[in-house]
Amino acid sequence: MGRHGWDSGARRWRFTALIGVGIAAIALVLTMCATLPDGNGSGNHRDGTTTDGDKVHGTPVPPRAAPQPELGWGFTHTQYSADEGDADAMRRAEDTLSARSLPQIQHIMGWGAENPEPSPGRYQFDELDSRVDLIRRTGGTPVITLCCAPDWMKGGKAGADNTDWSRRSLETAPGPEHYEDFAKLAGTVAKRYPDVRHFIVWNEFKGFFDDDRGRWNYEGYTHLYNLVYAELKKVDKEILVGGPYLVMDSHEPRDTTYASALKGPWGSVDQRVLDAYTYWNKNKKGADFVVVDGASYTRDDELLPDEFRATDKLTAVSEWISDRSGGLPVWWAEYYVEPGDDDDDRDGWSEPHRTAVHAAGLMAMARGGASTAFYWNPQKRGAGQCAGCLWRPTQRADGGGALPMMKLLSRFAKEFPPGTRYDETVRGAADDVPHLRVLADDETVLVVNTLDRPVKAEADGKSLDMKGYEVKWLAR
Template identity: 65%
Template sequence: MGRHEWYTGARRWRLTALLGVGAIALALVVTLIGTLPGTDTGTDGTTRQGDQVHGTPATPAQRPDPSVGWGFTHTQYSADQGSGAAGERVEGLLAKSGGLPQDQALMGWGADNPEPVKGHYDFGAMDRRIDFIRKSGGTPVVTLCCSPDWMKGGRAGVGNTDWSQSALETAPTPDHYQDFADLAATVARRYPDVRHFVVWNEFKGFWNNAKGRWDYEGYTAMYNLVHKALKKVDPGIMVGGPYLVMDSVDPRQDDASTELRGAWGAMDQRVLDAFGYWNTHKAGADFVVVDGSSYTNDDELLPDEFAATGKLTAVSEWVRSQTHDLPLWWAEYYVEPADGNDDRKGWSEAHRRAVHATALIAMVKGGADSGFYWNPEEEKGRDCPGCLWTPTGSTGGGEPLPMYDLVSRFGKAFPPGTRYENVSVAPDDVPNVRVLASGTTLMVVNTLDRPITAQVDGKRFTMGAYEVKWLDRRDG
């Protein structure tokens, strides 16, 4: 999350090369679906046309909504891999939930180097992820990050991809910004049912060491070229940025903002400066994207884990005010600092779910209408803290976990355009519960680690420790 380290905030960026599977995946697609092949550089070095349509329906005629709702991001291991039975189980879960927005990166997080040599493409792993999103009824979103080695001073060639931290955290050099924009356009033509693109991820590689600040000029220059290239493919494509990490710090630090602060800390002024430059000089945007955590750069939850989510409301309100109320997405959001092993194992699932539910409420109250839970799926086993489902490495995997219930129910109950309502809460319960209500649904969160009796919306009920309770307001 913008800290120039391999483990970023509360999640692990695990990138494993999957080169060599592209040609096999493509052959299956051509045989079983009858699609036109894209340009894939196979192990034999052969290449084919790169921007053909990959197994998609006709591009929707209507202009898509710039908001997509609440969903999740695929990481290195996901349900498109492993046991077929487990993957189908997850597909069924998602389809039953009405489909969820699903974000996939262009390179990394389960996707191969898409262009190991200029003009020679390998979309095999990406095809598999996009196909999974389609089969599960989800809305596909592509984050245009990261970039092939040859765009950033590395070696070109099949099998030469450098998957190390330093390489992947490197942005394209300015002379390759247009090459990256051209790659983005190729991706848009290959997947015409992908109508939402996020440009880059967390300003990775755009830090100016000499000036001790973000290279917002460089990022914005690349963003504008990508925006132009995507709109040339189809003016109806939705494009957003800047995907900045909204870092907060101790208010006493030199870089602490005097403008945006609260009990949760103070924003890093350098982040606000970067956002302001992009916002002023961007070629255009259909939605605005940020990410961040409720805790500070020093992993402090101020004044506690539930109250710290007030930062997400404050940042959302500030961003909306700066962008004249463009639809706001949280590409990632974190509420639990990593432990000593950079894992999320400190809280029980009930505790974790309660704080995440509170964070979702906080983002909504700030004006956000779309967000993506970073799904930290493991490759195998059953111990998967914070995951949406059990690992799909075995036939028994793919079973829903508590976080899946929260993310799927929240996305279905509170889609973009929801009209939220104020409801009554007994004075004694105000410090202990968080509430979000529409005309049909009420979500109540107990922030205490003990059972309580609460009175909300005229109803009195008991709640377990850290319980997230759902009520149908139509029941009277």
């Protein structure tokens, strides 16, 4: 779909200077030794790969208890994160992340990670290691998304220097003849990071659309999913696995081409997506949670009836999945409430406006029964605006500090963790209902002003003076 910038899969190049002829000579000797035919092949190859990909990396965090399928509210690492940049800024970013431990997603290829298996049986995990280490240091719950696939699994060339980072390549699924190879790669990743107990299989059905039949190839995805599920459970039966990570696309209400019964003033979810979910749900080998993805706006970027009421779609989808999941927790791997421009940037709103609509989106998912959701962190680097970023870019000397979206996400995670029982009786005064969004439990009330001007309002029996787009937390 390109929602989050397909080029963000490009490798984060690191440049290392060799100092002195002596160091260069030693490096050359070591490289030659590692590639001798009579070697055991476990060392680094001249292309930077290794054969011991399943060797446990670093110091895994011992589990405090059995993994739970409901994780709460977190975020996804993208092309740039807090594991590179100015040393002081990185420390500040880690302090920001450590202040409130959140679940954190990292993909195995792209979005900050290099090709994990450039050639069959030869692995390259340096950048994935770096991200897992960051999550460990900040006390987050690590989640790995098993996407994308090495080139040789999808018709491309093998070799670390042959990775094609184009959008077309990154969004290509492994060929059916390589489904088992991809499942084995998933098992290798699970063995390397034994403290990662939550895995999502693939991303947005990338490469699984059947153009000839005009529908999703849900049979192919489900076959791949079942192989990966079995492989991960073989590594550790306590590993939790979920899918199908479908994009819940919707069309405006008057478009009946792919209309479905899952609809509202915000539009109608594409029936082909619901068909794909139904097949996977019936034919999956097993699942510990159900993963979806989507935006409050339509495929044509329409926010209907407006940007706040459009988030009701997130409630409707969550309820629809909950009704069919057999009791499995509902996860949103990605959610979007602000349409992107031609470059997929979302910087048209002020930060208060953006924060208010995202708060409404979080409230909508929670109200629909979702227990886990991940904010797609559009982290950038260098100077300039970083709209919607969670922290100031760590490439800047003054970077690392929390931004408004991080403050919202952390507070929401603290106040409304998994298992929260929401109080549906809390409402604003009758005159205030049209321009307030309210979510409450026994201890806290969250109120959002959906207008870009100050208002006097009442919620939970309290009189409020609210600024335009203000997000206000009330203790009960």
